[in-house]
Amino acid sequence: MPESYPLLCEPLMKDKIWGGRKLQAHFDYLLPHGIKIGEAWITADLPEGSSKINNGPYAGRSLTDVTRIMGEQLIGTAWKGHYTSGRFPLLIKLLDAADDLSVQVHPDYEACQQYFPKDHSKDESWIIIQSDPEGSILQGFKPGTAYEQYELSLKNGTILDCLQRYQVQPGDVYRIPPGTVHALCKGVLLLEVQEPSDSTFRIYDYNRLGNNGKPRMLHLDESRKAIKFNNINSGPVKTNVTNTSWGRHELLVNTSSHRIERLSLIDAHNWTVDPRSVQVFFAMEGQYILHAKGESFSIHDGDAVILPADIGEITLKPREENNSIILIGAKDIPLVQ
Secondary structure (H helix, E strand, O other): OOOOOOEEEEOEEEEEEEEEOHHHHHHOOOOOOOOOEEEEEEEOEEOOEEOEEOOHHHOOOEHHHHHHHHOHHHHOOOOOOOOOOOOOOOEEEEEEEOOOOOEEEOOOHHHHHHOOOOOOOOOEEEEEEEEOOOOEEEEEEOOOOOHHHHHHHHHHOOHHHHEEEEEOOOOOEEEEOOOOOEEEOOOEEEEEEEOOOOOOEEEEOOOOEOOOOOEOOOOHHHHHHHOOOOOOOOOOOOOEEEEOOOEEEEEEEEEOOEEEEEEEEOOOEEEEOOOOOOEEEEEEEOEEEEEEOOEEEEEEOOOEEEEOOOOOEEEEEEOOOOOEEEEEEOOOOOOOO
């Protein structure tokens, strides 16, 4: 087995009816001509698709294969006992909404155990990268919305009136716990961090037709079993900001399925990756030099790098004054010391 090294990710592009071309315009991704790309799966180890590694000894191998080969050397021990055990524990995507996504809900662990044994919990967080002037999201019911009102809205097509709408700005962070009715609306580009699950139940889809000319399937019965009407803590997350000698640090999210931190560097900074958890580094803005295992790697905005749990110490040096980095790992394990 090769010695651990930083694994540069090659995203898996997903054609979506609501997708666009912002990933090419914003991050210079090479997109297939004439296809609406709605999602880029940066780190994915699912039956529905796997991203790839494009550097070093594992170049060209799927993340699924690399995870099976490296095991805890790659992912660490923090996810033992979780349903993701043995798989890469983080599904990380970029989403480009050129049109409104369906109103939908994801099940939690208990709902899957009781009603959906073939599905998995899907807990996710959103970080807004870019938004058109009217870009927004729908997140959670308006206070006081009851089951009866929800059912009536399904019959008369007014479900949007029951949901809270938020105008979004770059840098905003939103939590979408399982059971929360939500929708990403047109004009928004974001980074999504979630449990490795593709379990999604559509509630409303604007009466539009799919690529086959027929209405896309709705999952109203499944949604009724997944929705949590008490999920009303919506709106942007208030982050915890710390100014340091090397730059700015923010704890964005620390939930059962993932931890997210945001960095902005004024100088080089080194840290040791905690062997309990893999880290995923996403360059939101700027260019960098990453040093690890005696080698240097050039990183620019849009790049995602997997830092194996056993990689040890790394050093990150910014090449530009304006920079923003997202780090993702396991709950309660600080990513940068």
